[in-house]
Every structure is written in C-alpha cells, then in structure tokens.
Amino acid sequence: MHRKLFIPGPTEVRDEILKEMAKPLIGHRSKDFSELFLSTVSKLKKVFYTENKIFISSSSGTGLMEATIRNCVSERCLNLICGHFGEEWYKIALSNGKNADCVRVEPGDGITPESVREKLDSGSYDAICLTHNETSTGVMNPIYEIAEVINRYEDVLFMVDSVSSLGGVKIEVDKLGIDVCLTSSQKCLAIPPGIAVCSVSERALERSKKVRNRGYYFDFQTFLKFYEKSQTISTPPISQIYALNKELDYILEEGLENRFNRHKTMAEYTRKWALEHFDMFPKERFWSNTLTVIKNTKGIKVDELNKKLAERNMQISNGYGELKEKTFRIAHMGDLQLEDMKELIMIINEILGL
Amino acid sequence: MHRKLFIPGPTEVRDEILKEMAKPLIGHRSKDFSELFLSTVSKLKKVFYTENKIFISSSSGTGLMEATIRNCVSERCLNLICGHFGEEWYKIALSNGKNADCVRVEPGDGITPESVREKLDSGSYDAICLTHNETSTGVMNPIYEIAEVINRYEDVLFMVDSVSSLGGVKIEVDKLGIDVCLTSSQKCLAIPPGIAVCSVSERALERSKKVRNRGYYFDFQTFLKFYEKSQTISTPPISQIYALNKELDYILEEGLENRFNRHKTMAEYTRKWALEHFDMFPKERFWSNTLTVIKNTKGIKVDELNKKLAERNMQISNGYGELKEKTFRIAHMGDLQLEDMKELIMIINEILGL
Numbered sequence: 174m175h176r177k178l179f180i181p182g183p184t185e186v187r188d189e190i191l192k193e194m195a196k197p198l199i200g201h202r203s204k205d206f207s208e209l210f211l212s213t214v215s216k217l218k219k220v221f222y223t224e225n226k227i228f229i230s231s232s233s234g235t236g237l238m239e240a241t242i243r244n245c246v247s248e249r250c251l252n253l254i255c256g257h258f259g260e261e262w263y264k265i266a267l268s269n270g271k272n273a274d275c276v277r278v279e280p281g282d283g284i285t286p287e288s289v290r291e292k293l294d295s296g297s298y299d300a301i302c303l304t305h306n307e308t309s310t311g312v313m314n315p316i317y318e319i320a321e322v323i324n325r326y327e328d329v330l331f332m333v334d335s336v337s338s339l340g341g342v343k344i345e346v347d348k349l350g351i352d353v354c355l356t357s358s359q360k361c362l363a364i365p366p367g368i369a370v371c372s373v374s375e376r377a378l379e380r381s382k383k384v385r386n387r388g389y390y391f392d393f394q395t396f397l398k399f400y401e402k403s404q405t406i407s408t409p410p411i412s413q414i415y416a417l418n419k420e421l422d423y424i425l426e427e428g429l430e431n432r433f434n435r436h437k438t439m440a441e442y443t444r445k446w447a448l449e450h451f452d453m454f455p456k457e458r459f460w461s462n463t464l465t466v467i468k469n470t471k472g473i474k475v476d477e478l479n480k481k482l483a484e485r486n487m488q489i490s491n492g493y494g495e496l497k498e499k500t501f502r503i504a505h506m507g508d509l510q511l512e513d514m515k516e517l518i519m520i521i522n523e524i525l526g527l
Numbered sequence: 528m529h530r531k532l533f534i535p536g537p538t539e540v541r542d543e544i545l546k547e548m549a550k551p552l553i554g555h556r557s558k559d560f561s562e563l564f565l566s567t568v569s570k571l572k573k574v575f576y577t578e579n580k581i582f583i584s585s586s587s588g589t590g591l592m593e594a595t596i597r598n599c600v601s602e603r604c605l606n607l608i609c610g611h612f613g614e615e616w617y618k619i620a621l622s623n624g625k626n627a628d629c630v631r632v633e634p635g636d637g638i639t640p641e642s643v644r645e646k647l648d649s650g651s652y653d654a655i656c657l658t659h660n661e662t663s664t665g666v667m668n669p670i671y672e673i674a675e676v677i678n679r680y681e682d683v684l685f686m687v688d689s690v691s692s693l694g695g696v697k698i699e700v701d702k703l704g705i706d707v708c709l710t711s712s713q714k715c716l717a718i719p720p721g722i723a724v725c726s727v728s729e730r731a732l733e734r735s736k737k738v739r740n741r742g743y744y745f746d747f748q749t750f751l752k753f754y755e756k757s758q759t760i761s762t763p764p765i766s767q768i769y770a771l772n773k774e775l776d777y778i779l780e781e782g783l784e785n786r787f788n789r790h791k792t793m794a795e796y797t798r799k800w801a802l803e804h805f806d807m808f809p810k811e812r813f814w815s816n817t818l819t820v821i822k823n824t825k826g827i828k829v830d831e832l833n834k835k836l837a838e839r840n841m842q843i844s845n846g847y848g849e850l851k852e853k854t855f856r857i858a859h860m861g862d863l864q865l866e867d868m869k870e871l872i873m874i875i876n877e878i879l880g881l
Contacts, residue, residue, distance in 0.1 A: 175551040182762060183552040194766055195549035197529040198537040198719055200842065231721060232744065233585045235761035239744040261743075270740040359762055365552055367585060367721045367764025386624040386740075389615075390586065390593040407589035408536060408713055410721025410764060412548055488554060 176483055179517055180490040181308040181337055181464050183359035183366050184507035186416075187423075190364055193415040201411060207403035213414055214403075216421035217370060220339070220362075220429065221354060223346035225372040228396040231409050234336040234357035237369045238262050239269065240391035241302065241332045241353045244381040246271045250300040251292060253284045253319075255459075257309035257493055258334060262302045270386075274298070280310045280496065283459035286318040293326050299380075300330040306338035309493035311466025311502065312459040313338065320349040330377055336360055340424065341436040341463045341506055352377040358413055361436070361463060363507030364420050368413040423508075436462045439505035439514045446518050450527050454500045464504045466492070473525060475501045481524045487517055530837060533871055534844040535662040535691055535818050537713040537720050538861040540770075541777070544718055547769040555765060561757035567768055568757075570775035571724060574693070574716075574783065575708060577700035579726040582750040585763050588690040588711035591723045592616050593623065594745035595656065595686045595707045598735040600625045604654040605646060607638045607673075609813075611663035611847055612688060616656045624740075628652070634664045634850065637813035640672040647680050653734075654684040660692035663847035665820025665856065666813040667692065674703040684731055690714055694778065695790040695817045695860055706731040712767055715790070715817060717861030718774050722767040777862075790816045793859035793868050800872050804881050808854045818858045820846070827879060829855045835878045841871055 178185050199205045210229070217227045230237055242250070242265050249272040252263040259277075266273035274296060276288050284303065293301075301323055306313045316333065323331050330352040335344050339354070341361030346354045352374040359366035373393055381393040389395060390406065399406050424432060440462040447453055447467045454466040469475065475491045475498050482488060492500035505514055521527070532539050553559045564583070571581045584591055596604070596619050603626040606617040613631075620627035628650060630642050638657065647655075655677055660667045670687065677685050684706040689698055693708070695715030700708045706728040713720035727747055735747040743749060744760065753760050778786060794816040801807055806822040807814065823829065829845045829852050836842060846854035859868055875881070 176553075178552065178554065180554050183555065183765065186552060191549040191551065195545040197545065198532065198540060198713070199530075200532065200534050200844075201537065201720070203842075231585075231587045232590065233761035233763070236586065236590075236744045239742055243742075265743040268741065268743045268746065357762065359552070365764070365766045366555070366762040367767060387622065388593055388597075388742075389619040389622045390590045390745075392622065407587035408711065408720040409587070410719070410767070411537065412719045412766065413721060413764070488557075490554075 174486050176486045176488045177513065178488055179503050180488055181360065181502060181504040181506065184363050184504065185509055186363055186365055187508050190416045190420050193419045194365060194412045196412065196415050198411050201408050202404060209414055209418060210403045213418040213421065216418065216425060219425060220421065221346045221372045222344070222348065223372045225346065225374050226397070226400055227370055227372050228400060229405055229409060229414065230369045230371070231405065231407065232369050233366065234334065234355055234369045235261070236391065237355040237371050238334060239265050240371070240393070241355065242266050242269050242271055243387045243391055244384055244393045245330045245332060245353065245377055246300045247380065247384050248299045249273065249297065250302060251275065251298040252302045253289065253304070255283050255304065255310060255312050255314065256280060256307035258307055259304040262304065262334065281312065281455045283312045283456065284314045284319060286315065286322045289319055290322045293322070293329065298329055300332060302332050302334070304334045305344065306335070306461050306463055308337045308464055309496070310455055311461050311464050312455045313342070313461035314459065316344065316349065320351070324350045330380060337506065338463055341433065343429070343433050346372050358417060361506045362417065362420060364416040365413060367410045368417065435510070436505065439509065439511055440465060442511060442514050443503055443505055443518070463506045464502060466500050466502050469499055469501060478521065478524060482520065485520050487520065528840050530840045530842045531867065532842055533857050534842055535714065535856060535858040535860065538717050538858065539863055540717055540719055541862050544770045544774050547773045548719060548766045550766070550769050552765055555762050556758060563768055563772060564757045567772040567775065570772065570779060573779060574775065575700045575726045576698070576702065577726045579700065579728050580751070580754055581724055581726050582754060583759055583763060583768065584723045584725070585759065585761065586723050587720065588688065588709055588723045589615070590745065591709040591725050592688060593619050594725070594747070595709065596620050596623050596625055597741045597745055598738055598747045599654045599684045599686060599707065599731055601734065601738050602653045603627065603651065604656060605629065605652040606656045607643065607658070609637050609658065609664060609666050609668065610634060610661035612661055613658040616658065616688065635666065635809045637666045637810065638668045638673060640669065640676045643673055644676045647676070647683065652683055654686060656686050658688045659698065660689070660815050660817055662691045662818055663850070664809055665815050665818050666809045667696070667815035668813065670698065670703065674705070678704045684734060691860065692817055695787065697783070697787050700726050712771060715860045716771065716774060718770040719767060721764045722771065789864070790859065793863065793865055794819060796865060796868050797857055797859055797872070817860045818856060820854050820856050823853055823855060832875065832878060836874065839874050841874065
C-alpha cells in the first residue's frame, strides 16, 4: 500500500502524472523532443516569472548548486546559511576550490537583510548563495527584502536555491534580480525526482564565460549551446520531462496565485494545530508556507508516531540531523490539498490522543 | 503512435518496466528505499561481474565521465579516442583543468592494444579512459586485449565508458581490472534515461582521497559515505531505480550469456544485410554487437528513409555529425529480439526496393 507523503520531498504525485512517467520513450535528438523541450521551458518561464533562459539538468537540485558555484564564482562567494542545505552549498563552494565566506545563524533563525548588508559592506564578493526555504529547520527567508539589499551592490550575482519553495510560493525571478534560480522536481512542482531546472540571467552567462575550470557536465556555456537547439547536453530523463510538462499544465490551470494561496492556507492550518498542541520551531518571522517544523514540546516519540501513521498509509518526517525527535516536520507541498492536511491532523490527534 | 526505437539510446522499454516508472514514490531516506538500493546494487554487481562498490548517480553517463576525471586523475590522463564520445571525455578532462594526452584514430578505426602500449611506454599517466563502444562510428574496441596491456603498468587507473555496451556484451570488470566502469540506463539495460551507475575499485577510491578539487556532486568519497548507509547523495530518480531493479530481474532470468548471444545474433543478422546491400563503416576488427553503422554506398537519403519508417512506427539513426547521410546507424540493444530486426530489415527492404 502506498503511503501518502507529507515529507519535504519526494511529494505526492497525482495519478495522471504517474501515467506520463510510463509513456514510451522518444529520441532526445528528435524534432518531437525539441517540441517537448520548448513547450516545457515556455511554461517554466511563467512559473519562474522570468524571461531568462531555463536550463534542464539531468541531476538533482544539488547538482545545480554545484553548477552555480562552478560557473558564477570567480573571486569569492558569500553563503547565507540557516541550516543543512545552506551548509551543503558552502561545502560545495569550498570543495570546488572556491573562496567562500558565510553568514551563519542558529537553527530556527533566518537570514535578515541587515546581516546581508553588513557582510556585503565588509567584504568583496562576486556571488551570493541563498537557500530560500530551509527544509532542515522550516525557515523561509525573506527573499524580497534580501533581494532589495543585494541589488544595491554591483556585480554580485544572486543565486537562489528554491528547491523546496518554487511553485508553492511566489518568487518573481526577474523582479528580484535573481541571476540563477534553481529548483528540482520532487517538491512543490509535484513530479517524481530525477530532474532539476534553473533560470540563468544574461549576466550570469557572461560571468560564466570568464570563470575557469567550469568542467563540462554543469557548464552553462554547454547548456546554452544545446538550449539553442532545444536540446539537452546528454540524454535527459525524458519521462520526467513528460511529467513536468503535463504538471505545468495543471499548475497554470490552477493559477499561480491560487496555488500560492493554497500553500498558505495549508501552512496556516498546520501551524494553528502546532501552536495549539506543541510549538513552532522557527522564529515567527521565518515561518515557511511549504513546510512546518514543530518543536516537540510534548516529548512524543516521533518514530513511533510515524510507524502508527504508516499503518494508516501516511508519512511525515522526523527532525533533521541533530533535531531528530526534538522536532518533527510536516510538509504541505505540491498538489496536496487542505483536506489532506485535515485528514492527517485528525489521524495524528487520534494517535496521540490530543 | 509510438515508434519502435532502433537508435543507440534511448532504447525500447518493455511495458512491464514502463509500469514500474508509474509507481508512487517513497522517501529516499526510508528503510524501504535502502532495501531497494541494496537489492539493485547486488543485482548490478552480477551484470558488472564485480565485487567492487557500485554507485548510483542522478545524472546521465556523461556526468559519471566527469566524475571519473575529477576523482581519478591527479597527474595526467590518457584518452583513447575513436569518435565523438571519446572526444567528449577528453574535452571533459581538459575542461576540468586536468593534463591529458590522447591516442586518436580515424573514424571507423578502433583502438589497438599496440597503440596503447606504445603510448604508455612513452609517457607517464595515472589514468586511462576508454570508450568501449563508440556509437558515433559503430566501433567496439577490443577491451580484453587492451586491458591486458594496461594491467602491466602500475598505478594506471583503467576507466571504461561502457554506456552503449554493458548488459549487451560481456565486460568482466574484476577480471579486466577495470577501476571505474560506468554506464547509463537507456541503452543495453533497456530502462528509461535519467540514471547512471558505475563500479569503483578500492584503488580508485584510494586515489580519489588524494585528488584535490573533486567537488561534491560527483565526489566518490561522498558517494561512499551514502553508499555505506544504502542511500544516495541527494534525492535520486526513484522511478528509474524501480525500473532498473525490475529490469535486472528480467536480465538475470534471461541469463547473461543468453543475453550477450542474443545481441551477437542480432548484430550478425544486421551486418549480413548491410554487407549484402551496402558496406560496413567500421573496420572488421571493430564491429560492434550492439550497434551497426552502415556505409551509405548506395547514396540513399537516410532522412527520407527514416520518414518512411516513421509511417511504419519505426526509427533508425542517421550518421553522427559529419557522418550524417554518409552512414546510417541501426542499434540492436537491450530487449530487442531477432524478430524485431527481421521486421525492421524487411520493411527497409520494402521501402528501398531491395
């Protein structure tokens, strides 16, 4: 029996999309493929609110995090860290031989525009990496305020990991001046994992030309060469592109604002319950609309709860890393509906006797 | 209508495997996933004839080509080039800032053990890259003879791109002393694209530790860390792992020797026809068992032929790059049967009036 996933990825995938995954393959250098590519990219541009090019990568979002570092960091980057995925991006910068500094805050805290301004004033950076929504702590950073600060500085490329937010929360790439906005498929875009996409600005492409040692597989110049032929560098996950293209139809049919509101409503419902019975883990300023991380104030056994939920064909997530059992995580991403959250909460209440 | 693919990837995928692609997702940090991972890896070891570790990568084969370079080349590598994919690997070495030399032969020619010996005698290399089966020219290199030469030299890591051969031709990784053997899913393994796998020897892992600037996404040490937990670095293409695991059952049920013989029989049948009406493009010593590249001695219009084949729901490949129209390519990979080849050839004969 399938367990309904309330975890921060992979998320639930609707039956119609699973059927797309089962379609026979086509050649990736064929006209049919190029049409599929163009159609998918043009719909993605709407969801990204951008006129920039959108590259399709046969990798997870982590792969595109490495791509941003290899293509966009020449002198030194600044990593804004509020949890595991921010730490990972910093590690990626260092392991690729780049100079990198960071702003690091305590778990549950988020990145403030003030701290970014202070750091940018004190040092010289040519790129800045922000994890928009940190799934290890449930922190969503105030990207509009942070963007306003970053855009005051010249020649600082703004790179955003929106893996667990894009498609569930409004991120207007062009308006925010985001140079590279990357995401993957298995979160708010609600398709199976195995594909990642990113928007890339003209100035990021220009920067890329000048950065040495970019490699091949994640080289933006190679991406660009194939993009211009409506193709990908190597054989892409065609099944996931079928799925993505079709899911984008559902997303645009629902309407982006409606989709964002649905995520907000699900988040508010989950937070209300969390505050009634437990407490929120992140500071209020940083509450996320795609994931609720709950402080386990009652000392419940989260693993036990999850086992009992499994008997009811549902799954939530324990806390991440050191936050295991101290927190637990309920995701409300993608195609989940308020009714799903109500059902989940009802069953959790029943199990815990709340 | 779906066109049956006689192209060198993606190849035909059987219905039962397409159904696996449509299965609902599971968490990639769950016990269920670890069981799936272990089961898949243990079956892959049989197909690779190895006791080495097998890493699963969320990328195409090209991604793992980059991985070999970043992890295994410290001083200088030697690239054996007999076509496009060999050239690409060389480009990957250079674009990752590595020193690299090459042995390069004319299209249609293959790599000889003698040329490898000569080069290894004349220079100092710590790694050597061989494209086992070159799909741009239909050349299959004599890997057993080449391995014998390479194994006489100490500290030279032997890295093999078996993307278009593994699973269709016998490659005994351990017996051949292959340090990294990489392949992807959409060729002889006959599942949809979006996943790549490689075996990695202990000495390749040791080398990796000492090589600087390995990055993160393709770092063998990171792969290893997660391998030991029966997990992957980041969210993997779970659907393709379902498919791979199931297809490996079909492969082992058929029997590896039977599978290799079936590929040989299909190749012989196709070559016989090619020699009767056209000519073979590669030199006889290098004829491939997974792909036949035919010299277009009759000056037929390959694009026209493919259009007419499309009406009959079939597809072959034109020549690669500059060999377009001068050659054409018929793949016989994965789960195709002799009957499929007979049907294809019958229809081509009908179209061309042969």
